Amino acid sequence: MTNLNSxxxxxxxxxxxxxxxxxxxxxxxxxxxxxxxxxxGPVAGKFGxxxxxxxxxxxxxxxxxxxxxxxxxxxQGCGRDRAExxxxxxxxxxxxxxxxxxxxxxxxxxxxxRKCMTPAGNPMATWKWLRAMIEHEAHHRGQxxxxxxxxxxxxxxxxxxxxEEVAARSIGV
Numbered sequence: 001m002t003n004l005n006s007x008x009x010x011x012x013x014x015x016x017x018x019x020x021x022x023x024x025x026x027x028x029x030x031x032x033x034x035x036x037x038x039x040x041g042p043v044a045g046k047f048g049x050x051x052x053x054x055x056x057x058x059x060x061x062x063x064x065x066x067x068x069x070x071x072x073x074x075x076q077g078c079g080r081d082r083a084e085x086x087x088x089x090x091x092x093x094x095x096x097x098x099x100x101x102x103x104x105x106x107x108x109x110x111x112x113x114r115k116c117m118t119p120a121g122n123p124m125a126t127w128k129w130l131r132a133m134i135e136h137e138a139h140h141r142g143q144x145x146x147x148x149x150x151x152x153x154x155x156x157x158x159x160x161x162x163x164e165e166v167a168a169r170s171i172g173v
Contacts, residue, residue, distance in 0.1 A: 054078035061096035065103040
């Protein structure tokens with residue numbers, strides 16, 4: 001597999017496997033949101049937890065999955081009208097991800113090299129646009145981690161060890 005940052009498309013299978021792992025890490029975090037805090041946010045008028053989860057679901061399906069197929073974005077936001085309550089939000093997240101994956105599976109390695117049009121009207125290699133989707137996911141997942149921390153919800157380390165555990169296992173310099 002080619003490195004996603006190398007300037008060469010990694011291939012559809014490599015992308016699909018990697019994206020499922022990235023999304024799986026986000027989903028595990030989403031399941032930790034307390035039911036009574038799904039619509040909580042630290043600042044009025046900004047994304048709360050439910051907004052973030054709905055946004056990740058909708059942007060994957062309605063923007064990225066559409067644009068990589070050569071169609072315009074159909075993203076219409078992430079309000080409670082899309083899904084409300086933890087169970088409904090998780091079901092929405094899962095359903096739109098499954099729809100997105102079906103569309104992503106139709107891509108070919110050659111299609112990854114072709115340009116797609118971003119909503120801003122910029123042509124971009126499809127594989128680079130999908131890489132941007134992964135960066136977007138990481139950005140918002142970090143916000144979910146922060147908000148859960150603010151609520152006192154214990155969260156798992158992203159890759160198996162906490163920063164403190166890594167330091168304890170590292171050699172001194």
